[in-house]
Amino acid sequence: MSSASPTNLSFVDGFDAAGAALPGAELKWLKTLRQSGFERFNDQGLPSSKLESWKYTRLRSLEDTKFLPVTDEDAVASVDLVPSVLPASDSRTRLVFVNGRMRPELWVDGDLPDGVSVECLRDMLTRGADWTEDYLGKIAHADIGNQALLELNTAMMDSGFVLKVEPGVKVEQLIEVVFIGGLTKHPVAYFPRNLMVLGKGAEATVVKHHVGMGVGAYFANSVSEIDVGEGAILRNYMVQAEAKDATHLSTVHVRVARDATYESFNLALGGRLSRNEVNIRLEGTGAHASLNGAFLMRGSEHCDNTTQIDHLSPHTTSREVFKGVLDDQSRAVFQGRLVVHKGAQKTDGHQLCKTLLLSTGAEIDVKPELEIYADDVKCSHGATTGQIDETALFYLRSRGIPEALARNLLxxxxxxxxxxxxxxxxxxxxFTDKVLHWLPAACFLSEEWRGE
Amino acid sequence: MLEIKNLHVSVDGKEILKGLNLSVGAGEMHAIMGPNGSGKSTLSYVIAGREGYDITGGRIVFQGEDLTGMEPEVRAAKGLFLAFQYPVEIPGVPNTTFLKEALNAIRRYRGEDELDAMQFVKMMREKTKELGISDDMLKRAVNAGFSGGEKKRNEILQMAVLKPTLAVLDETDSGLDIDALKIVAEGVNKLRSPDRSMLLITHYQRLLDYIVPDKVHVLAHGKIQRSGGKELAMELEEKGYAEFGEAAA
Structure with missing residues (x-):
């Protein structure tokens, strides 16, 4: 395992030096938390492909690059226009991070209702917001195999946002968070840690945009910890459009209380290497998770969606739909694990992953797993891989639609x-617009597509 | 309008059409009848330009132009239309979007102005009214969840919008009950005109009770075995295709 030694990662080598610069250095509990993360990461090193859950995604390329911590200079890179997924709006709260650092001048204050706060984690830790102690490192857990990347983030967490919605507060507006990577002289690494806490009966929708600008390599190791309180609803949407040479490894841990709903969609559109690992614990009776996504890859991009949903209580439901489109030599991985624990009767869990291969060089590895320890449950999974339907293509072309546009439509x-x-x-x-923009530009559909 | 001369077509190396000759004049309605496996669908696909249908001899001339090697979308732009035996379902693509993209692609090819949204909607309203089709069908995804009759009516609607000079109707009657058949036949009859030829491909005579052809051809074993007027269809109804099966065996 010497190849996985953390000392190959220069930014970890400089942990002590970086330690003083990390936010919240004077908080004792945080220091302990970081230390334990550091030690556990050191013990494990970067996950190797010998691990079952990392069989299809190799991190060796990370070890060949000398990443440096983000400097003040990196963080003030000029951003003329914030690459937003959503149409511009003054009435929508927006946070913008550049290479992991929050940029106050790009902040849009969308006039959130009372009882809702969105803040930069760095600021909160610097201010010593003690309530976060009850959540940070407490929602995320390592009971499910290798969590070295979580540990690394725990040791290094230097940015990210904290959303807190008080019980009963329903947030109508979308909350947008933009993470811009790139625009640096050297490869950099940064470690966003996001925390979302929704009280009983609260409701919120978050749209995250991870986007690369300019060229060059960077490594984003992000972690989100999410607590959806009793009867609360959180919609967590993400577009991942990192730069061509970027690596983005994301770990999400969610716990969903009684009658609460967690809905997410991950639209993955780029990056040399991306992995989104999601672990959801349906803890209370009637809890529901809807975990969906689409991945569109070309060139030699690699995208990994690894999910685990734990049904821990009766009458919990989950639905998972992932669709992939792979062109050129791109590769994708889908690993979906659904665990029905003892006593979680009347669980209803369905999982589906379908992939369209546009080239003979593209490849998908799909691994669905069902683990059931209760006897009165309804669970299913399905996976298909195929090519463009030639009959459908001919049908469209026979109506006068040029081949390239016909392929886009399909x-x-x-x-x-x-x-x-x-x-x-x-x-x-x-998100549909994002998909349209991904498709070969020569044959864009007219705008009316949406309205009709 | 359409001249097919000594056409030989192979699919996966197997010869299906073995020297087929056919001539369809402007505004004429021809019926091609034949037993299963006689090459009826192959004929419709090869006219429309489907991949995998290789012309190994002879040619198809449409309005004086040899179609060999021409892309299907170019054939459509030049005025060719194939109504499918099994129209394809395309979930998530609204019928109107599909029709508008198709029509405007054809207009672009011909150097005509594209229709804007208003003009298109107005035109669609006229067409659906003319054919007695509900607007609901336009909003739905292309053929997705359509009944057999709806799918065939949608083909007729597409023909009405794209206004071809030659329409090939491949087994348009298949899978339809008698009421649906009447509706579809009525649509086809409405679209008959002196500058539109049609080639009706069918196994059964019953469609010809509602659509009266100018000529009837019997296709068997990859060739036109006999041609005649509509009375030939009646004869087939009585005697079946046995005569042609044995003749070529």
Missing amino acids: VQSFLGEALDEIKSEEVRQA
């Missing part, structure tokens, strides 16, 4: 089933 048709899972109309349209 890709769009294929992705529709996943995009339809997005409950927010505004977000669904915005």
